[in-house]
Amino acid sequence: MTEETYKPQELIEVDDELMDDLRDLIQTKSDFLIKNILNDLYPTDIAHIIGRLEFEEGDYLFSLLSPEDQGRVIVELDDDHREHFLETLKSHQITDIVEELPSDEATDIVSELSDEKAEAVLDELSVEDSQDLKELLQYDENTAGGLMQKEVITVQQKDTVKKAIQAVRRAVKEDEGQHFYFVYVVDENDKLVGSLSISNLILLSPARRIYKVMDTDIISVKTDVDQEEVANIFKKYNLVAAPVVDFSGRVVGRITVDDIVDVIEEEASEDIFRLGGVGINERLSTPPLVSLRKRLPWLSVYLVTGLITSSIINIFHSTIESLVILAALMPLVAGMGGNAGTQAITLMVRGIALGEVDFSNARKALFKELSVGLLNGALVGFLAGTVVALVYGNIILGVVMCLAMITNLFIAALMGTLVPLGLKWAKIDPALASAVLVTTCTDVFGFVSFLGFATLFLSMLT
Amino acid sequence: MTEETYKPQELIEVDDELMDDLRDLIQTKSDFLIKNILNDLYPTDIAHIIGRLEFEEGDYLFSLLSPEDQGRVIVELDDDHREHFLETLKSHQITDIVEELPSDEATDIVSELSDEKAEAVLDELSVEDSQDLKELLQYDENTAGGLMQKEVITVQQKDTVKKAIQAVRRAVKEDEGQHFYFVYVVDENDKLVGSLSISNLILLSPARRIYKVMDTDIISVKTDVDQEEVANIFKKYNLVAAPVVDFSGRVVGRITVDDIVDVIEEEASEDIFRLGGVGINERLSTPPLVSLRKRLPWLSVYLVTGLITSSIINIFHSTIESLVILAALMPLVAGMGGNAGTQAITLMVRGIALGEVDFSNARKALFKELSVGLLNGALVGFLAGTVVALVYGNIILGVVMCLAMITNLFIAALMGTLVPLGLKWAKIDPALASAVLVTTCTDVFGFVSFLGFATLFLSMLT
Known part of the structure; x- marks a missing residue:
């Protein structure tokens, strides 16, 4: 193993040359070479490429991806292409994709399906996943409930640090590819009482009780808070993640800052478009x-x-x-x-x-x-x-x-x-x-x- | 200790009533009661309060804070009030404040001081802090170098997981109040070769070598990249933090997403103001x-x-x-x-x-x-x-x-x-x-x- 192996990848730019190469390879159905290129690209770049291809070429490229990558690509696609895939893919294919996604992104996908297809996908999912999605689908998409995901680590305040570390291990193994930064601490009624950052967790002696070491100064949002208000709270208090609680204070999910970044940009675009007298959802791709x-x-x-x-x-x-x-x-x-x-x-x-x-x-x-x-x-x-x-x-x-x-x-x-x-x-x-x-x-x-x-x-x- | 103790704090709203109460307490110099109120508030809320007070009242309130809290408040203040404090405080007071801040925020403060005062503050700081700030002060504030902080955890690729965990422990203890999410892996020339999330770190067996378990697929930014470009990279790849490297690929700092949130808002404001024919730095408080x-x-x-x-x-x-x-x-x-x-x-x-x-x-x-x-x-x-x-x-x-x-x-x-x-x-x-x-x-x-x-x-x- 040489030094070279570890050189951090340069980000590959999606330029006209790459597009031409890919179109040629799609024409000649050179699966192996295409897969090789896709392997070096991030999902968001693949989405960008599909956005520039004709539907037929895009379909072909998309079919070469694993369900996991298909999921990651589909959430990054522009509206037209996402709609196209959600219409053409069969329900079991969508189920495979949805299974691999975090619950908030899975919910976004399911909410865009026809009623019939959504029902089929929810039926095919595991009971637990299906329940999570059904719960998330209830919330208005412009509220904290609509932004949150169900993947969250909670521990009881009477537990030990050791148990909290085990909970983190379990969560990281279960939801591979997701990042966790905090564990949220609840009382016996599942009500939020504090938090602990994971980097602090590994400082502490495993035998200590959580309630003695947790941070009680925790900022949470209720499910029905408007997304603009949620974004303001994140900005004001420089948050990276926040737990979402229901009306009785029970932890029901979490919101991470990458979703907030999207909200901030959405709200800024809304203001710009309205000041300019343009419909807020218009894009270049709008017919x-x-x-x-x-x-x-x-x-x-x-x-x-x-x-x-x-x-x-x-x-x-x-x-x-x-x-x-x-x-x-x-x-x-x-x-x-x-x-x-x-x-x-x-x-x-x-x-x-x-x-x-x-x-x-x-x-x-x-x-x-x-x-x-x-x-x-x-x-x-x-x-x-x-x-x-x-x-x-x-x-x-x-x-x-x-x-x-x-x-x-x-x-x-x-x-x-x-x-x-x-x-x-x-x-x-x-x-x-x-x-x-x-x-x-x-x-x-x-x-x-x-x-x-x-x-x-x-x-x-x- | 009752259940009640752990109720997560409701966010206190800074309303007219609270302002009136505080003005009265400042008038009667009721330090104990004021401190009690400030104790329940976040730095950003205290900054908001000072922004609404007369300079004299604000000075009094500010003097009741610890240097640590003074630092946290000062970075959240509006331009007028921050300028006021930086002018009236003595250089050793500013040094006390700067010492408690993360290096990126400390740099912002020092860059706003008069040349004379800045030199005095840099002289009074420890050699290490002073060197960090001098390095950060060199970068254009609208580039990755200008956004980054020096507090970053790096480990050698040949080290073990155990050593990485020790490095995290040391960093968390040293820079209390800061959050770390990743350790960055470097080769013997200090060049970036990979990363490991801290939540993954506690999954791994302590004896394993870092290069065998690290993520080599890492996105970094060079110091001279424009902040808008940095923000686009964060958005595109949903990053929470990114290492910053110099021209030869050595890790020199990191950027966290809360700074990116500010950049996104700044850039959106810039567009809105320019489209509206308004100077980009104008605010309500501009004379x-x-x-x-x-x-x-x-x-x-x-x-x-x-x-x-x-x-x-x-x-x-x-x-x-x-x-x-x-x-x-x-x-x-x-x-x-x-x-x-x-x-x-x-x-x-x-x-x-x-x-x-x-x-x-x-x-x-x-x-x-x-x-x-x-x-x-x-x-x-x-x-x-x-x-x-x-x-x-x-x-x-x-x-x-x-x-x-x-x-x-x-x-x-x-x-x-x-x-x-x-x-x-x-x-x-x-x-x-x-x-x-x-x-x-x-x-x-x-x-x-x-x-x-x-x-x-x-x-x-x-």
Whole structure:
């Protein structure tokens, strides 16, 4: 055995060359060579490869994997391909896959099956596995119960350290490939009373009683807690794993941080998509017609608000008729307000999501945004007014521009702060509707303030 | 000892009532009672409390904590308060705090000190701690080296399992309060060759040699890898911890997932803020004048593009003069394009950040967005055209609206897809400049297409 044997593997990148090689090997059905390549790849990379292959090629590649690897690959696949496999595979094949997965991932798979197929899979599983899955399937997928897995090590507080170590050994042997970091300690009613990290466990003398050495300062979550709240608890307290308890305090499972990482990313994507007026579940792979259906409602809302704005502009048609340059300049005021409003919304929505902004410091937030709005308005207004006065040789037009800009940037700050807070107060996701409400306001006030001031000063303008 | 003793603590919520109580106790200098309350709180909650107190009150509360707790609290504080403490505390007090922290957090603290104070602290530390910190301070804070901590358990591949367990015991005793999940295995040149999870370690017979039982399939990161890339590796391979190696493959530290959680949130915030045209480091607590300075550049860019757009509109002033209603309707076309463009950008920027969109599937993305753009344009255009034709009793005006809408939503889809990809290709963050580039395009094309078609059909319109 040489040194070389132990060189840690370089991560293999899934590039076009590798894809071409694999397509060729699939064409020539070179099973041995394909298996050799797959052997060097992690499940997530294989999933990525299948995602780039045609369904038929992917089927072939997938069939060369062991049920264990099939399971690990299937949970990493994109929605389209996972759906494809879950439809084409027979129930007994899915059972083989589900058996090898941790219970939380197994539950995700079963919940995506047709009712008939799900029932068949649950029937074919061992009684214990089937019961675990049935329990997990009951929970809303966006709660702690929906995130948790049943594989958890619990010990009685009256047990010895030696017994706890045996429990760890048993768990590691039973659920091969899973990592455990803590044992959770329960009383005789199975209620959670403490925890012990496994690295601490091997420090302790085997004869000691658990309740004397355990950490009683333990953070657990109840099954019905929303996943965003669970993620916040993990972030706040830097947790790697947490036990999940039922309403009476009994340990029913655990959540590990890798699932939390997914939740955090999901929630961030949700905010980004909602701020951008995009359906939260849209992806590149979403078919155009489905995307259309997801985006059209937003565009329709904008269409209605846009038509209302148009009719408000139309009120000022005689002013515009007297001085057509007003028509060219008015979108500038509205657009500036929209941009300043978007800045305020972005800060507020993200601040609310991260728990930095709430009603207790709302007044401070409002005061700050209004100051920034007024100052920005004064600066930008002065700048825009000067340029307009110089370019069009009309000082009064510059003054109108400046006054309109200050007014609209103040409105932008006011609405950009109050609308997200108001939506939060009304228990509506601030990311969902803030943008459309605020830009409608800044559009209307932008046009009205500019054309309004212009009407007031009309005799001096023309 | 009764059952009750072991009830897991309920998390104490930091509410207005608790804050009022604490303020009263600080006023009356009731140290014993304050300490009693602090005892039941986690460091992150104490940091939250100090964040809500006046500086003077916060100073008093902070002084009642042990150096160990001071350290844990200080890393959780908001920027303003942390800066305040780092300025007011004496260097030997900071040394006491830094000594109790893991090396990555200690480095963060020292890097925020003035040069003079940092030197004093490094001088007062033990030689070993000081060397660790000096090494960590060299790395760019946005790389794996900047994220890692030096506390890591390594064993030689020729050692026995027993020796590895001893190494774990030593590490846990030395760095109390820290959690270890893996030991990393190195060869005689200290190069990484494998790993062993601690829960597996206690399964194995003590006499076995490490190289026979270790996992050689280990994922490590080099010190100079960007933190976003590190986060992607953690997400992709569901890691809880990863060893960090230098250019020659020697283990120099480790990164744990709680730091990655922070990175993911930081990167998501960065995208959200950039898409919203807000400086990436702005928070509620940022003073108005600093906020102004951060946001003004964006608004100035919009001002310039807005002025350019105005002068383009002005080209069509004789058309508008002939039919003033055009002035009222033209912002509708531009605004719709802006919204559709923002939808496309949002999907592309998030897709690129999550690694779902790259150059290999760019053509697919473009084709999809163009289909959605054309279909949306046709539907929204038909709707808007019909409403306009009915409201203003002018069918030709409706046709102009419909044609302009289709044109602009197609442009929105085209630019909304190509601009983020182009920026990525030019190695500029797509979130940074996509919005301003695309909305400028949709503004210009919105006005030009609507007023252009109107000019073409002018004889039929009036």
